[in-house]
Amino acid sequence: MIPEKDYKGYTANQLLNDERFVQWCLSPEDESNVYWHLLKENDPLLSEEIDKACVFVTHLRQDLYTPDFTQQEEQELWQRIRHENKLYLSRKRFIQCFKWVTAAAVFFACVWGFWRYNSDSTRELDYLSVIESNKNVASTSDDVQLVLGKDKKISIQEKESRVEYTSDGEVTVNSQMVDNMKGQESSQSLNQLIVPYGKRSSITFSDGTQIWVNSGSKVIYPTDFNTKKREIFVEGEVYLSVAHNPSVPFIVKTRLLDVLVHGTTFNVSAYDNDDDLQVTLVEGKVEVSAKGISTELKPNQQFALNIMKGNGHVRNVDVANYVAWKNGYYIFEKEPLAQVFKRLSRYYNVQIECDENVGGLTCSGKLDLKNQIDEVLGYLRRAAPICINRNEDKLIISRINKE
Structure with a gap:
């Protein structure tokens, strides 16, 4: 009588290391047959493992080309079973180890990708930090401020100014050299051009890219573009003519949208106090990404993002209406008229207030911004039923009710 043993949960590997099982496979007898067949009937999972182990033993047994075993041959087969089982376990451990290594590699790849993603996010936060660090400068000065690196600030009094960077690292303002930055700052140092209301400026980078910067705008950019990408941050309104270089993409980032540029001219309006952000394409091609939306613009198209609703759309426009300011x-x-006065307020740095009855009126035309604000408002007064009153430094616009 075969003594009882609990084989529940045994695997084929464990059975191949069990002398009683191997003996039954090599020399089955009536009593052992009954015992193992009962185990198979009572435990379906164990039955599958028994069948696997039996196939393994049978395979080895057939390799010896003899149906009958001497005691020595039986011992040799037993040793071979142990040897093959060890090889199987080694292969299994190797496969398991390989799986762990692969999983670890995937994990670290994910971590690296997450780090890269957050590095990009951190870079954007750096832009906002630069704006915040110079917030007092922007709010207290009526001059254009050129911030070079961390320490050097240059005030530009002219209403219209031009900043240029040469390939040698020289910086000029209105054709006058103000600094030679070569070797003084790392290539990743951020410069900033702060243009207050009532002033305009432009930047020419060492790669030939030109940017016209409208009133009330800020542009943040590196001391020197690296070999992988050219990236700037904009708050306000700018018109760009980007030098074509397909191997080094140009990227314009704002608080809520990014523009990937393929050597082109276009306008970006991204004031932080406007309801809409706009990208208007004049020539070439740009890809705009915002709020999970990604779209490609063709010339004479505009992407507009409504900040409150969080939705964006593309429409055909007359680009002259959006770029003539430069x-x-x-x-x-x-x-x-509410939008007209808002833009004039920024351009001339004059506070203008109008009630809803005036703001809802619409108007079409062309204003020469080289004229003084009073003359420009005079044109509007002749075109719309409005009157203009001055209260200290504020202009009050009201509607004339015609009887």
Whole structure:
């Protein structure tokens, strides 16, 4: 009588290391047959493992080309079973180890990707930190401020200014050299151009890219573009003519949208107190990404993102209405006077207030911004039923009710 033993949960590997099981496989008898068949009937999972182990033993047994075993042959087969089982276990451990290594590699790849993603996010936060660090400078000065690196700040009094960077690291303002940055700052140091209301400026980078910067705008950019990408941060309104270089993409980042540029000219309006952000393409091609939306613009198209609703759309426009400001003109077509006065307020640095009855009126035309604010408002007064009163430093616009 075979003594009882609990084989529940045994695997084929364990059975191949069990002398009683191997003996039954090599020399089955009636009593042992009954015992093992009962185990198989009572435990389906164990039955599968028994069948696997039996196939393994049978395979080895057939390799010896003899149906009958001497005691020595039986011992040799037993040793071979142990040897093959050890090899199997080694292979299994190797496979298991390989799986762990692969999982670890995937894990570290994910961590690296997450780090890269957060590095990019951190870089954007750095832009915002730069704006915050110079917030007092922007709010207390009526001059254009050029911030070079961390320490050097240059005030520019002219209403229209031009900043240029040479390939040698020289910086000029209105053709006058103000600094030679070569070797003084790392290539990752961030410069900033702060243009207050009532002033305009432009930047020419060492790669040939030109940017026109409208009133009330800020542009943050590195001391020197690296070999992988050219990236700047914009708050406000800028017009760009980007030098074509397909191997080094140009990226314009704002608080809520990014623009990937393929050598082109376009306008970005991204004031932090506007309801809409706009990217208007004049020539070439750009890809705009915002709020999970990614779209490609063609010339004479505009992407507009409504900040409150969080949705964006593409429409065909007359680009002249959106880029004429860089040439000193304001062209508008059926535009609410509230928006017209808002833009004039920024351009001339004059506080203008109008009630809802005035703001809802629409107007079309062209304003020459080279004229003084009083003259420009005079054109609007002749085109719309409005009157203009001055209260200290504020202009109050009200509607004339015609009887």
